[in-house]
Amino acid sequence: MSNPYAKLPGWAEYGLIPLINLVVAFLVAGLVVLLVGENPLNAAYHMINGAFGRGEYIGFTLYYATTFIFTGLSVAVAFHAGLFNIGSEGQAYIGGIGVALACLWLDKTMPWFVVFPLAIIGSAFFGAMWAFLPGWLQAKRGSHVVITTIMFNFIASSLMVYLLTKVLKPLGQMAPQTRTFEAGGQLPKLDWLMSIFGLNLGNSPFNVSFLLALLAAFGVWVLIWRTKLGYEMRTMGHSPSAARYAGIGEARITVIVMMISGGLAGMMALNPIMGEQYRMQLDFVQGAGFVGIAVALMGRSHPAGIIPAAVLFGMLYQGGAEIAFEMPSISRDMIVIIQGLVILFAGALENMFRPAIGRAFAGIGRRSAVAAQTRGA
Amino acid sequence: MDLFHTIIAILESTIRVSVPLIFAALAGLFTERAGVFDIGLEGKMLGAAFAAGAVAAVTGNVMMGLMAAVLISVLLSLVHGYASITQRGSQIVSGVAINFIVAGSTVILGEAWFRQGGRTPALSGDARFQTVTLPFADAVRDVPFLGPIYSELLSGHFILTYVAFALVPFSWWVLYRTRFGLRLRAVGENPSAVDTAGISVIWLRYRAVICCGILCGFAGAYLSLAMSAGFVKGMTAGKGYIALAALIFAKWRPVNIMLACLLFGFLDAFAIRLQGNPLPLIGQVPVQLMQALPYILTVILLAGFIGKAIPPKAGGIPYVKER
Numbered sequence: 012m013s014n015p016y017a018k019l020p021g022w023a024e025y026g027l028i029p030l031i032n033l034v035v036a037f038l039v040a041g042l043v044v045l046l047v048g049e050n051p052l053n054a055a056y057h058m059i060n061g062a063f064g065r066g067e068y069i070g071f072t073l074y075y076a077t078t079f080i081f082t083g084l085s086v087a088v089a090f091h092a093g094l095f096n097i098g099s100e101g102q103a104y105i106g107g108i109g110v111a112l113a114c115l116w117l118d119k120t121m122p123w124f125v126v127f128p129l130a131i132i133g134s135a136f137f138g139a140m141w142a143f144l145p146g147w148l149q150a151k152r153g154s155h156v157v158i159t160t161i162m163f164n165f166i167a168s169s170l171m172v173y174l175l176t177k178v179l180k181p182l183g184q185m186a187p188q189t190r191t192f193e194a195g196g197q198l199p200k201l202d203w204l205m206s207i208f209g210l211n212l213g214n215s216p217f218n219v220s221f222l223l224a225l226l227a228a229f230g231v232w233v234l235i236w237r238t239k240l241g242y243e244m245r246t247m248g249h250s251p252s253a254a255r256y257a258g259i260g261e262a263r264i265t266v267i268v269m270m271i272s273g274g275l276a277g278m279m280a281l282n283p284i285m286g287e288q289y290r291m292q293l294d295f296v297q298g299a300g301f302v303g304i305a306v307a308l309m310g311r312s313h314p315a316g317i318i319p320a321a322v323l324f325g326m327l328y329q330g331g332a333e334i335a336f337e338m339p340s341i342s343r344d345m346i347v348i349i350q351g352l353v354i355l356f357a358g359a360l361e362n363m364f365r366p367a368i369g370r371a372f373a374g375i376g377r378r379s380a381v382a383a384q385t386r387g388a
Numbered sequence: 389m390d391l392f393h394t395i396i397a398i399l400e401s402t403i404r405v406s407v408p409l410i411f412a413a414l415a416g417l418f419t420e421r422a423g424v425f426d427i428g429l430e431g432k433m434l435g436a437a438f439a440a441g442a443v444a445a446v447t448g449n450v451m452m453g454l455m456a457a458v459l460i461s462v463l464l465s466l467v468h469g470y471a472s473i474t475q476r477g478s479q480i481v482s483g484v485a486i487n488f489i490v491a492g493s494t495v496i497l498g499e500a501w502f503r504q505g506g507r508t509p510a511l512s513g514d515a516r517f518q519t520v521t522l523p524f525a526d527a528v529r530d531v532p533f534l535g536p537i538y539s540e541l542l543s544g545h546f547i548l549t550y551v552a553f554a555l556v557p558f559s560w561w562v563l564y565r566t567r568f569g570l571r572l573r574a575v576g577e578n579p580s581a582v583d584t585a586g587i588s589v590i591w592l593r594y595r596a597v598i599c600c601g602i603l604c605g606f607a608g609a610y611l612s613l614a615m616s617a618g619f620v621k622g623m624t625a626g627k628g629y630i631a632l633a634a635l636i637f638a639k640w641r642p643v644n645i646m647l648a649c650l651l652f653g654f655l656d657a658f659a660i661r662l663q664g665n666p667l668p669l670i671g672q673v674p675v676q677l678m679q680a681l682p683y684i685l686t687v688i689l690l691a692g693f694i695g696k697a698i699p700p701k702a703g704g705i706p707y708v709k710e711r
Contacts (some may be wrong), residue, residue: 043493047500095480097427154690155699157480158636161427161629162683169680177674304484344495351488359471359482 019365019372025311029357031364033309033323036352043348047340054334054341061333062326066205068333070215074287076318076325077217080224081279082303083321084231085272087312089156091235092268093248098145098160099276100300101167105141106277108171109133110284111179111189111291114196123285126195130281131223138277139270141167146269150262156269164300175293188292198286218286220278227275228314234271244268276300298347305350308358324350393536398657400541403549404615406653408433408607408624410552412631413638413645414559415603419465421563421640422596423576423702428468428483429604430628431490436461436608438494441508441619442501444515444612453515453613458605464490465601466594473593476706487628495621506621508612517546517614546614548606553646555603560642572596576700579707589707607631633686640700652682 019028041051062072082099089096096102113130145159175187184190198218205212235241247254247264255261283295302324309323310316331346356363412429419426436457444453464486471482495506502508525543528535563569571592575582579589611627612619634652638644659678 043496047496095478097480097484148687148691152691154687154692157427158632159687159690162633162687165626165629165683166680166687169676173674173676301484301488304481308481340496340500342495342499344492347488347492348496349492351485351490351492354481354488355467355471355485359477359479359485360475361477363475 019369023368023372025313025316028361028365028368029309029311029316031368032356032361033353035364036349036356039352039356040345040349043345044341049338049341054338054345057334057337058326058330060330061336062330065213066210067213067215068329069210070205070212070217071329072322072325073221074215074217074282074325075328076321077221077224077282077286078279078299079302079306079321079324080228080318081275081282082299083306083310083317084227084303084314085276085279085300086303086307087310087314087317088231088235088244088275089268089272090307090312091241091248092244092264093251094146094149094265094268094272095157096142096145096160096269096272096276097157097304098142098163098300099272099279099303100296100298101160101164102138102141102273102276103279103296103300104164104167104171106134106138106273107280107284107291107295108174109135109137109277110280114192114285115179115189118192118194118196121195123195123198127198127219127281127285130285131278134277134280135274136277138280139274142269142273142276143266146266146273149269150265156265168294172293175291179291186292189290192285192289196285197289198281216287218282220282220286223278223281225318227278228318231275232314240264240267276303302350305353305357308361309353392533394661396536396540398654398661401657401660402650402654403541403545404653405656406649407546407549407552408610408615408627409631409634409649409653410556410646411603411607411610412628413635413649414555414642415600415607416632416635417559417563417640417642417645418572418596418599418603419593420635420703421576421700422572422593423579423700423705423707424469424472424593424597425479425704426468426483426597426600427480427629427632428464428486429600429607429631430624430626431483431487432461432464432601432604433608433611433628434487434494434622434624435464435490436605437612437623438490438498438508438608438619440605440609441511441612442498444511445502445509445618448513448515450511450515450517450613454605454609457609457612458602461605461608462598462601465597465604469594469597472706473590473597476708479704479706491622494619498619498621508619511613511617515613516617517548517610519544520547520550546610548610548614551606552610556642556646563642568595573700576702579702583707583709593707630682633682636699637682637686637689639698655681 044051044054061068063069082103085099086096110130110133113126113133117126117129141163145156145163148154148159149156179189180187181190198220200212200218201221202212235244243254243259243264246257246259247261251261279299284291288295306317306320306324309320327346327349331343334345335342412433416426416429439460440453440457443456444450468482468486471477472479498506498508522543525539529539563573571582571587575589575592582592583589611623616623630652634645634648638648655678659675662673662675662678
């Protein structure tokens with residue numbers, strides 16, 4: 012496919028364009044705030060204060076960011092191979108089974124650092140298995156991964172309602188959730204990390220899984236830009252026919268990529284289950300899988316972009332709660348709008364401002380060339 | 389006789405829950421046949437339901453509500469069209485975005501305007517669709533067998549219900565018997581051929597997207613003006629995705645769409661009826677399994693185990709004129 016747009020310098024491509032898209036998304040969100048009859052600037056102030064004003068708030072922001080790093084990476088890995096995994100939501104939900112099983116099994120006898128690796132393996136395994144089927148169905152039977160993963164999200168949610176109400180719920184309890192884990196199923200908080208910066212974590216659930224998320228981000232970078240598999244993935248993402256011509260097994264890559272993507276999504280379950288609730292509840296994912304789509308688009312599918320994008324969405328989630336508290340007419344659903352707008356402007360309309368910026372750059376380039384010429388003469 | 393009445397009751401609620409699915413799936417049929425995939429059916433339906441509920445509550449007029457629903461839904465469709473046809477963005481991403489924007493804004497605006505926890509005020513009288521009694525429905529009620537079928541199953545629905553079923557043959561006629569339909573199908577299979585014939589691919593796709601908006605508007609209006617008396621937040625509850633599943637399950641054909649929607653509607657109605665009652669021979673079936681069945685069936689179909697669902701060939705690919 013020919014590239015209809017002028018090539019831009021790297022900082023404009025990866026910095027300026029996402030920034031402009033983001034600013035437009037926020038401006039439109041500001042319009043909604045105006046429509047509701049509140050002051051958007053006040054809302055922005057409450058949001059930033061609510062997200063970063065205190066150590067505890069920062070802890071919450073980073074707690075949410077941890078979740079979104081995992082789901083963002085999950086979506087991004089699939090993007091690189093030209094696959095759109097809308098199923099991170101369901102894969103994360105199913106990944107929770109792995110975490111819950113490891114914790115329920117060993118939490119009374121083992122310390123957390125023994126349970127944690129098992130829970131990681133469990134969550135990644137269950138998440139990967141839930142993504143394996145859509146991947147395999149696309150690779151072998153030609154059913155499109157977008158549709159199957161949407162369907163699998165719904166199937167996952169029905170399955171989890173069944174498991175939590177009939178199987179994993181302790182006897183004599185009403186709420187559809189597992190029992191609360193003992194010490195072995197509880198991840199330590201990162202208060203030492205925060206105290207380096209002189210901040211007090213307070214009640215926030217900022218925990219060790221954040222470090223795992225950073226590690227996963229690094230792992231994804233290595234995978235995509237430093238391994239043979241990553242090279243094959245990118246080739247397939249850029250041009251499936253070129254990949255086929257180069258003898259890259261499309262079916263194999265599709266299945267593997269979907270499983271990696273599902274595994275990353277599944278690992279997201281560690282953060283809320285072992286890091287905050289200490290039990291698996293109904294609907295613990297709370298749309299984080301879909302936030303992952305926005306995060307991956309915002310971060311241009313690069314781990315170095317995904318981490319700040321995840322922090323941004325963490326800020327929206329934590330700061331959004333603060334806005335809801337200060338301005339009762341703006342509930343947390345405002346975040347859902349912003350999320351949608353970011354997906355629209357950074358994803359579907361990513362090329363809207365590109366021609367104008369390209370022209371601006373071309374103009375500057377020509378002028379400086381002319382200037383150089385006149386100086387030379 | 390008791391069993392007979394139970395069956396009639398289940399079928400009656402099957403029809404009731406199938407109607408929004410039929411509208412939405414037919415809406416999807418128009419865009420997808422023109423090569424624009426749309427997973428934003430859910431969002432458009434929700435936005436339409438909200439607009440219908442809000443406007444009907446304020447004006448007290450059901451037709452104003454319906455018009456507002458169609459208007460909002462068409463506007464959302466145009467956003468999708470602008471992103472995916474004009475800007476050549478990803479159709480899937482655009483659909484996802486619309487779903488989120490609508491899910492959030494209906495709650496925020498509903499709460500700001502009506503302050504009822506994301507609901508719109510309850511509708512009554514002229515602000516809501518009334519059921520229609522077909523002629524002689526009361527007279528033939530006592531006729532054995534056929535009487536209840538006519539007076540309970542076929543009569544006593546909302547006008548929109550009859551519109552939905554009438555739209556099935558109408559869509560078939562538009563798609564397969566008019567010039568517009570032929571071109572619309574062609575643009576979904578081979579847009580460059582259509583372009584070579586001197587017909588604007590862009591304008592055709594926009595028209596398809598507008599058709600989709602109108603039908604989604606009807607689906608949303610049915611939810612908040614007929615099925616319930618007002619808008620409740622998140623009231624589509626995945627119906628847009630079920631409609632999408634039905635569209636695929638029906639292999640993008642109008643009559644099959646009606647049957648698929650009725651099947652999925654039946655599963656829904658049956659699951660509600662089944663709650664707590666064990667099924668003969670099989671025993672207790674988990675409700676969740678029944679709820680997941682439409683999705684499972686669609687996955688199995690897509691995998692090619694029940695025939696093969698082949699989507700329109702140019703679906704999902706933005707059209708680029710040669711440079």
